[in-house]
Amino acid sequence: MTVTPGAPSPLFALPPPTAVETRGPAWPLWVVYVASVVTGLAILAGSIGGSIAQTPAVAAASAALFGAFGAVCAWLLNKIHYFWPLRRNTKVLAALWGAGAATGYALLANIAIYEYLADRGDGPGWSVFAAFTEEPMKGLGIVVVLLLAATRPRTALDGLVVGSFVGLGFEIVENVVQSLNNALASPPDQWASLTTDVVHEVLRRSWTGHIVITGIAGFGIAYAMTARHRATVQRWAVGVALVLLALAGHLLWNSHRFGVFYVLGQFGTLAFYLWLIRVGRAQEARLYSPYLGYAAPALLQTPSGGTRRKHRRSRARLAGAIGNGDIGRAHAAADALAKATAR
Amino acid sequence: MAGVIAGPQPSDPLTNYRFGVSTNPLPETQLPAGRYPAATTTVWMVSILVLVTEAVLAFGIPGP
Numbered sequence: 067m068t069v070t071p072g073a074p075s076p077l078f079a080l081p082p083p084t085a086v087e088t089r090g091p092a093w094p095l096w097v098v099y100v101a102s103v104v105t106g107l108a109i110l111a112g113s114i115g116g117s118i119a120q121t122p123a124v125a126a127a128s129a130a131l132f133g134a135f136g137a138v139c140a141w142l143l144n145k146i147h148y149f150w151p152l153r154r155n156t157k158v159l160a161a162l163w164g165a166g167a168a169t170g171y172a173l174l175a176n177i178a179i180y181e182y183l184a185d186r187g188d189g190p191g192w193s194v195f196a197a198f199t200e201e202p203m204k205g206l207g208i209v210v211v212l213l214l215a216a217t218r219p220r221t222a223l224d225g226l227v228v229g230s231f232v233g234l235g236f237e238i239v240e241n242v243v244q245s246l247n248n249a250l251a252s253p254p255d256q257w258a259s260l261t262t263d264v265v266h267e268v269l270r271r272s273w274t275g276h277i278v279i280t281g282i283a284g285f286g287i288a289y290a291m292t293a294r295h296r297a298t299v300q301r302w303a304v305g306v307a308l309v310l311l312a313l314a315g316h317l318l319w320n321s322h323r324f325g326v327f328y329v330l331g332q333f334g335t336l337a338f339y340l341w342l343i344r345v346g347r348a349q350e351a352r353l354y355s356p357y358l359g360y361a362a363p364a365l366l367q368t369p370s371g372g373t374r375r376k377h378r379r380s381r382a383r384l385a386g387a388i389g390n391g392d393i394g395r396a397h398a399a400a401d402a403l404a405k406a407t408a409r
Numbered sequence: 410m411a412g413v414i415a416g417p418q419p420s421d422p423l424t425n426y427r428f429g430v431s432t433n434p435l436p437e438t439q440l441p442a443g444r445y446p447a448a449t450t451t452v453w454m455v456s457i458l459v460l461v462t463e464a465v466l467a468f469g470i471p472g473p
Contacts (some may be wrong), residue, residue: 084438087446095455171462202462209455218445291445359435391439 077362077400078384080391092214099210103162106170110239113173117246124256128245131264136238139272143230146343148379149350150386152227156215160228163207164235164280168200173243175199197316200236201283204276205309207232208284212291217390220353222289223346226339229284233276240276241267274319274332278339283312285342311338354385361388365403377406 118125140161144151176199180192208229212219219225245263249256286308293301315335318328358366361384368377380402387396 081436081438084441087441087443089444089446092444098455206455206458206462213445213455215444218441218443220440353440356434356436389436389440391442 077365077404078388078396079360080388080393080396081357081360083391095210095214099159099163099167099214102167102171102210104166106167107165109170109174110166110243113177114243114246117243117250121246121249121256124249124260125242125246127257128242128249128260128263131260132238132241132245132267135264135268135272136234139234139277140231143227143234143277146227146230146346147223147350148347148382148386149354150217150220150390152224153216156211156217156228157231159214160207160211160231161235163211164204164232164237164276165239166235168203168207168232168236169239169243172196172200172203193320194317196320197313200276201279201309201313201316204229204232204236204280205283205287208280208287212288219288219292221292221346221349222285223343223350225284225286225288225291226281226342226346227284228288230277230281232284233278233280236280237267237271237276241271270332273336278335279312279315279319281339282315282335282342283309285346286312350386351382354382354389357385357389361385361400365400365407367407377403380406 140157143157176192176196179195179199180189183189183191208225211228211232212225215224215228219228241263245260248263249259252259286305289308290301290305293304296304315331318324318331318335322328324331358381365384366381368374380399384396384399384403387393387399
């Protein structure tokens with residue numbers, strides 16, 4: 067069989083779709099989502115509106131800088147899926163929950179805890195409790211977004227990416243708020259304060275903080291939802307364990323104690339996150355690889371040399387597209403495979 | 410479109426992916442489309458959980 071680059075690629079078949087399922091209405095969940103995000107943003111605006119009015123230039127620069135770095139992080143997170151990516155809408159929903167609902171309500175609770183402890187002369191101790199206010203709100207967002215997603219979660223990797231985007235939205239807003247507070251507390255060096263916070267985010271917080279921690283929790287939640295081949299007890303045990311691990315990671319992150327174990331814990335959390343990505347990709351491979359049976363053998367010939375990696379990615383995309391019945395994406399992947407094979 | 414060409418048998422080694430050899434049979438249908446099936450019941454559970462959590466957070470913790 068010959069494969070012509072650029073030509074239409076009828077070199078695969080799509081299996082028939084599954085029977086249509088009856089599903090309940092999603093509007094109650096939409097009400098919860100929209101109400102939580104809108105009220106969360108309102109709480110946030112009420113809390114930091116005064117700070118923004120005092121330093122509008124620093125606030126604008128902070129939003130621009132942390133937003134730009136967040137875009138870089140989002141670009142990296144988009145690379146996690148090999149087979150079937152999350153819809154863009156799902157990722158936007160996740161980031162908005164993190165930026166609005168989770169930050170707003172966590173801020174409210176954190177302020178209440180701070181004032182409670184401040185009355186006892188231990189105000190700074192509030193940060194140890196932040197994990198207990200922030201993680202539940204982010205976790206709820208993961209559940210809500212996974213249930214609202216137009217395409218249901220396929221593997222735990224979907225939850226890891228949704229969790230990472232919830233964490234990303236949370237982290238961007240948290241950075242802006244904290245940088246504003248720091249800038250206001252250090253006149254006349256407000257710009258130096260902002261620069262320090264941005265460098266801190268790029269060098270440390272981004273790979274040890276909310277993105278990684280919430281991604282781990284998301285993996286656990288989606289594992290409990292999708293690992294139907296496992297016993298119920300095992301599914302939920304893994305899910306609960308990972309959510310608790312994320313909570314512990316957040317506690318460690320905020321503790322700034324334990325010396326070298328603090329540093330090792332940060333690296334360990336990142337390493338665990340990266341390992342979960344690998345586990346999730348293996349789950350995806352087990353789910354989607356059989357669908358390559360619908361592709362012509364000539365399409366799947368592995369080229370030698372530098373195009374091999376690109377070929378693997380295209381083959382994964384083809385398997386995902388066939389499995390989900392996306393003819394356009396399957397054609398694009400087949401064209402990419404044909405070009406890689408012809409080289 | 411669909412059904413243009415007959416695919417190879419699932420035992421074809423070319424169907425094996427980098428992450429492991431698939432011994433699954435050729436899937437008979439596409440994966441189910443649409444939202445997560447448990448949404449019907451979970452919607453209400455999550456809704457109540459969210460509302461209760463938010464109510465607790467909104468009232469804050471009790472003072473001394």
